[in-house]
Amino acid sequence: MSTPHEVLRTVFGYEQFRGDQEQIVSQVVSGGDAVVLMPTGGGKSLCYQVPALIRDGCAVVVSPLIALMSDQVGALRQLGVRAAYLNSTQSSEERSATERAYLAGELDLIYVAPEGLSRPYTRDFLSRGKLSLIAIDEAHCVSQWGHDFRPDYLALGDLAELWPDVPRIALTATATRRTHEEITERLHLQNARHFVSSFDRPNITYRIEPKNQPTKQLLDFIRTEGVVDGEQATGIVYALSRKSVESTAAYLVKNGINALPYHAGLDKRLRDETLHRFLREDGIVVVATIAFGMGIDKPDVRFVAHIDLPKSVEGYYQETGRAGRDGLPSVAWMAYGLADVVQQQRLIQMSDGDAAHRRSQSAHLNAMLALCETASCRRQQLLRYFDQDSGPCGNCDTCLTPPKTWDGTVAAQKLMATIWRLDREYRQHYGAGHLIDILRGVSNKRIEQLGHTNLSTYGIGTELDAAGWSSVVRQLLASGYLETRGEYGQYFLTEAGVPVMHGKVPLEFREDAKKAGRSSRPTRAASVAADLSEDDAALFESLRKWRAAVAKEAELPAYTVLGNKTLEAIAHIRPSTRGQLLAINGIGEAKLERYGDAVLEVISAYDSGA
CATH class of the missing domain: 1.10.150.80 (HRDC domain)
Structure with missing residues (x-):
């Protein structure tokens, strides 16, 4: 097959390429390297599959997704493509058969895991055949500052020296400017052409609401918006801990939702069965840690929900992008609260990384917090994080139901003065709950024993309830005027917060909606x-x-x-x-x-x- 359009039409059944696909294909077919940043569902796989069917030899596709390789290969074989994989799930007989087919020139594509490609045996074996190209999928995994770093990806930079005449293409759906630079540097792709598509997913409605009773909020969301033509829709729910995954799945099942748990601590056979059912059955809701979902091509996931705050905007974008790959209306919903922020910051403080790594993780978290607390269009803020501009989308909660704002200057001063006086008079720092109790004039044994009823700020904040003060704390954190430290999430003023405490910086706070706005194109209409x-x-x-x-x-x-x-x-x-x-x-x-x-x-x- 001599031209990309012939391959596109006769093998894949499409009349024309989308976006940058044709230019990317031409670059690789001609022997050039490429770095491709394209959103989930944008057609990244065609960018290496089409060249693989034109260039002489077999394409190697590096993928971290061992559990999905069988389905990826099966889908290609449905198209008549001679595809295979090599990974640790195969028997020695299956592996030998694949190796013989490769050496005989009987394969168009072969999938390998990054850890497999780093082994001398695999490299020696591949060198005995003819490679047409090397595709490095999920290339953001090479970034040590990113949300999904995998050490085995660092060894992939050697491929440039090992096979200097074989074109390489690195692809990802998630990359900030810094991650993009790391992909280029660590994979030795300085001479590659770079193709950066818009990361906008206009079919996804983004909704974030304050966490109150998260499992009940989740159930209400699934029952009202996780429905297609009267039937339960396919969805993914992300939770931070394994315990939360299991308890949430059990709660949904108890309430009539076809939910399955997925995390690394479960038996491998159970995980494989869950993945198998999710890919093959309709109406399955998988409750999972972030280990689930990367590379899954299932097009009809109608919603992605988070009941805990993601660690970064990159992670959030990657996870929500698993919804609506077919381009139909889908929802990304999240409930988050102040406790999520404290927990994430505590994990950062206790991590094994050096100071630079902790600063980087804190910056990721702050950006995620800012996205949650914005009063402007969420899509605008999300795309701005990836250095892309957008107008208001009209299809996120803040666009559909613009939040009311209020003058929070005095409230911020009251809270910050409490933190400052506790430090000055007692050399002590506390978590949000204790600070809020002081402001609201709560009389309990702990406050009385510590003598905090004597603070000049005790009882000066009765105009807000506990939820209102939690919102103030969250928004001051999001703005960088407060920070938490230590194992228990004690609050400190930042340098930027001092002028705020003195009333020199006026503040407008968003008012938490009593009921979050719903999409004018709800999930149930996504049939x-x-x-x-x-x-x-x-x-x-x-x-x-x-x-x-x-x-x-x-x-x-x-x-x-x-x-x-x-x-x-x-x-x-x-x-x-x-x-x-x-x-x-x-x-x-x-x-x-x-x-x-x-x-x-x-x-x-x-x-x-x-």
């Missing part, structure tokens, strides 16, 4: 068939049932047989010949050969009323 006529939608459901049966028999995720958008187009166009079917996006020659006649039979049977 693919929503834009079809009633008759076409019924045919779409018939095609879905056929696809489910085929996928189950082949033990493949349904979307790797034919995607929802392809089924929608079939239901609307109703092709009656193989030629008409081939003209539909998502159907290449291999899928036409494998499924064409069966699809035409489903259409014919539906039209005849059978």
Whole structure:
């Protein structure tokens, strides 16, 4: 196959490239290196898969996702691509068969894990065959300052010297300017062409609300917005600890939600079964730590929820990006509170990293906190973090229901004066709960024993309740006027906070909404068939049932047989010949050969009323 467009049409079933794809493909086909920053669902995989089918030899794809390699390879084989993988899950016989196929020139792509590629045996073996290109997926894992650092990625820089004539392409959906620079430097890609797409995901509604009863808030959210056509939608819920993962999953199950826990402490067979069900079944909600979700291509995840504050904006963007890969409306929802901030900062203080690493992690957390507390468009702030500009999106909670603001100057002075007087008069620092009790004039044994009823600020803050003062603390933290230190999250004034305490800096605070704004395009409206006529939608459901049966028999995720958008187009166009079917996006020659006649039979049977 001589041209990228021929490969795109005949193998993948698409008429044209999107965005920068064509330029990236041309760069790699011609033997050049590339660094690709493209959002989840933007079509990164085509940027190396198409060149792999044009260039002579076999492409090596470096991926940290051992659990997904089998499905990734299975999806390519559905397209007629000669793909395989090498990893620790294989038997010696399976590995030997793959190695023989590679050496015989019978493979187009081979997936390997970074730790596997760092071994001398694997490098020697690959050197005995012919490499067409090297694709380094999830390239942000090379960044030691990033949210998902993996030491094995550091060794991938050697590939430039080991195979100097083989083009390399590094790809990621998440990178700040600093991470981008690290990818370039550590992977020795200084001479590569760089392609940076917009990170905007306009189909995702971002919603963040104060944490009160997080599991109940989560359940209410899933019941109201995690529904498609009256059925439970597929979703992912992220929690910080393994204990929280298990308790949250159990709570959802108790309340009728088809939820499964996933974290590294569970038995591997249970984790594999959970992943298998999530990829192949509809309506599964996985409650997980951040170990879950990277690289998952499931297109119809309708919501991603966080019940704990993520550690960084990069991590949050990566995790929320797993929703709505099909481009349909989806929701990223989060409940967070002051305790989340204190917990994260305590973990940073107790980490093994040096002072520079702790400062970097604190900066990540502060940016995440600022995103949560902004009164302006969340999408604007999110994209600004990645050095990209945007106007107000009209599709986040702060756009849909603009928060009210109030003059918080005096409240900030009261809180900061309390912190300052405790330091000056007692040489002591305390957490938010104790400070709020002092301001509200709470009389309890601890306050009385410590003599804090004698403070001049005792009882001067009765105009706000405890939740209102927590909001003040959060927003002062987000603005950098306060910081926490120590194992118990004691509060200190920062240098920038001193003028605030003296009333020299006026402050406007956002008022916490009693009920968060909802999208004008809620999740339940995200059905693919929503834009079809009633008759076409019924045919779409018939095609879905056929696809489910085929996928189950082949033990493949349904979307790797034919995607929802392809089924929608079939239901609307109703092709009656193989030629008409081939003209539909998502159907290449291999899928036409494998499924064409069966699809035409489903259409014919539906039209005849059978």
